[in-house]
Amino acid sequence: MIKPYKTVIVDDHPIVSEGLQVLFSQSKEVEIIRSFKTGAALLDYGSLGKVDIILLDIFLPDINGIDLCLKIKKSYPKIIILAMSSQSERSIVLQMIKNGANGYLLKSASLDEFKSCIHKAIEGELAFSNEVKGIVQKTNIHDLKAIPRLTRREKEILLLLADGKSTQEISDALFLSYLTVQTHRRNLLSKCQVKNVAELLKFAKENAL
Amino acid sequence: MIKPYKTVIVDDHPIVSEGLQVLFSQSKEVEIIRSFKTGAALLDYGSLGKVDIILLDIFLPDINGIDLCLKIKKSYPKIIILAMSSQSERSIVLQMIKNGANGYLLKSASLDEFKSCIHKAIEGELAFSNEVKGIVQKTNIHDLKAIPRLTRREKEILLLLADGKSTQEISDALFLSYLTVQTHRRNLLSKCQVKNVAELLKFAKENAL
DNA sequence: ATTTTTCTACCTGTTTTCAGGTATTTTTTA
DNA sequence: TAAAAAATACCTGAAAACAGGTAGAAAAAT
The missing domain is CATH 3.40.50.2300 (Response regulator)
Incomplete structure (x- = not known):
């Protein structure tokens, strides 16, 4: 057996x-x-x-x-x-x-x-x-396009974006320059190949980021 | 018994x-x-x-x-x-x-x-x-602030927003004027007392809208 | 049948995001 | 330790979102 x-x-x-x-x-x-x-x-x-x-x-x-x-x-x-x-x-x-x-x-x-x-x-x-x-x-x-690898900072900012925070609020929360957050945002959109935050959040959900 | x-x-x-x-x-x-x-x-x-x-x-x-x-x-x-x-x-x-x-x-x-x-x-x-x-x-x-009641159109637009669609894309999809969609968006934000789409989506999720 | 709500659409601004760059410093990895 | 990656920050301009208002037509509810 x-x-x-x-x-x-x-x-x-x-x-x-x-x-x-x-x-x-x-x-x-x-x-x-x-x-x-x-x-x-x-x-x-x-x-x-x-x-x-x-x-x-x-x-x-x-x-x-x-x-x-x-x-x-x-x-x-x-x-x-x-x-x-x-x-x-x-x-x-x-x-x-x-x-x-x-x-x-x-x-x-x-x-x-x-x-x-x-x-x-x-x-x-x-x-x-x-x-x-x-x-x-x-x-x-x-369809198997590589899922982008996000950096620690990017993930951090992604979370705050999901929370509905604006660039200003994020820069305040993380003690960063407004411009720096802007750059991270841009990189997030670019990496995930999406055009706005809503789409980014959808993408993040779909890919369990 | x-x-x-x-x-x-x-x-x-x-x-x-x-x-x-x-x-x-x-x-x-x-x-x-x-x-x-x-x-x-x-x-x-x-x-x-x-x-x-x-x-x-x-x-x-x-x-x-x-x-x-x-x-x-x-x-x-x-x-x-x-x-x-x-x-x-x-x-x-x-x-x-x-x-x-x-x-x-x-x-x-x-x-x-x-x-x-x-x-x-x-x-x-x-x-x-x-x-x-x-x-x-x-x-x-x-905390028991009333959960706003959304109209059918608003729910429809909310769904498209969650999909990452822009105002233009929504108006195309629903055969509405760009300006009409803008109004619905504004009403959604105002009803839910949020300041942007990301926050709206968060709110919608929390309240199972 | 009338009131109320929803859907539609427009106008005028301000603010924020998005998109393209560049560049220095710090941290991580090879 | 050298090379690569990440984090930081700035500039400029275009595009989109946000915020305030109004208002008529259509649909729904009373």
């Missing part, structure tokens, strides 16, 4: 973890051995090397699931990582795959889809829930 | 519904009799009048949970409605309570919290999960 795949869940919603645990409680193939509420808790887990599958929520209270995926895959490339999220932004899905995830599940997927995706991933396939499948398929390579 | 409370779940994530069903499968007090993925499905439900408790997700694919709550309470004031959400924006919580909800649970709440809140609600109390409790308590009446 085959040993079941040791599986952990990373999700800050107990209900979801619980639901998944029940879903696989009968399974002989998948055994949920632990669940974590934060990325940090997972990384602190001593026996991470012995884990076979991680069911990973994209939105965690501490760290971004996309970055966490990359981090895990660097240390333990063999672990099968299945991303879960309630959003299906194309760019997030693609980033996740680029970072080594073995699949992407929408939380609105049916339980059958959940199971079958996990099976697929075990068999070595990239597994997507139905809704995500469409999104991935209609993606040509041109 | 007391009859169990007939409870339905409205949530578009099967995992959550499933988790809740399992959580209460042993309970003699609460009996989950059905679950729905959309607000429309719930409203179509013939036996809605016989339901005692509704566990209602705020974000549904078709209708806003806040409006749905009001609608249900108008027809069936006796039904206990417990709101669930992964967000805890103060304004959303308060709106929900104003619309007659009997409690507000964060999805990140523990299962024990879930259970105890449902108990509280049954006893007639307003039930909040711990994180929400703090938010509600530190709310004075001044």
Whole structure:
């Protein structure tokens, strides 16, 4: 008999973890051995090397699931990582795959889809829930334009912009010259190839910046 | 012996519904009799009048949970409605309570919290999960400034603004004069008492507009 | 049927953002 | 330690947003 795949869940919603645990409680193939509420808790887990599958929520209270995926895959490339999220932004899905995830599940997927995706991933396939499948398929390579890497300052200013702050308010808050903030703003728009702040915020959301 | 409370779940994530069903499968007090993925499905439900408790997700694919709550309470004031959400924006919580909800649970709440809140609600109390409790308590009446009611056109334009569209693009899309769109923009900012589009979007998000 | 609200559109300014440059200093990385 | 990247700051001009006003037509509510 085959040993079941040791599986952990990373999700800050107990209900979801619980639901998944029940879903696989009968399974002989998948055994949920632990669940974590934060990325940090997972990384602190001593026996991470012995884990076979991680069911990973994209939105965690501490760290971004996309970055966490990359981090895990660097240390333990063999672990099968299945991303879960309630959003299906194309760019997030693609980033996740680029970072080594073995699949992407929408939380609105049916339980059958959940199971079958996990099976697929075990068999070595990239597994997507139905809704995500469409999104991935209609993606040509041109859409894979690199997601710009923002500097610390730029992220800081992006946050304040999202808060509705004006250039003047930002320069006051960060003790910078008005002109400096203007430059950062310009660089943000230029890097993300957008034309105004609203579009920038949309872009940032879509790409989980 | 007391009859169990007939409870339905409205949530578009099967995992959550499933988790809740399992959580209460042993309970003699609460009996989950059905679950729905959309607000429309719930409203179509013939036996809605016989339901005692509704566990209602705020974000549904078709209708806003806040409006749905009001609608249900108008027809069936006796039904206990417990709101669930992964967000805890103060304004959303308060709106929900104003619309007659009997409690507000964060999805990140523990299962024990879930259970105890449902108990509280049954006893007639307003039930909040711990994180929400703090938010509600530190709310004075001044914070209850009325959420402005937006007209259909305003909502339409708000959506396009969130998409990063400029005034010109909006006027083209809606076949309106540039000046008309300008007026609507101004009214939006004025109604929401904000000074720019970014702040408007933040406000809209916080208030689930 | 009448009042109220919404949608439409215009005018006049001021302020802010956007877009193009350049350039020095500081910090990080190789 | 040298090279690269980031953060800082300034200048100029065009474009867009913001703020104040008014007002008639259309639609909705009473």
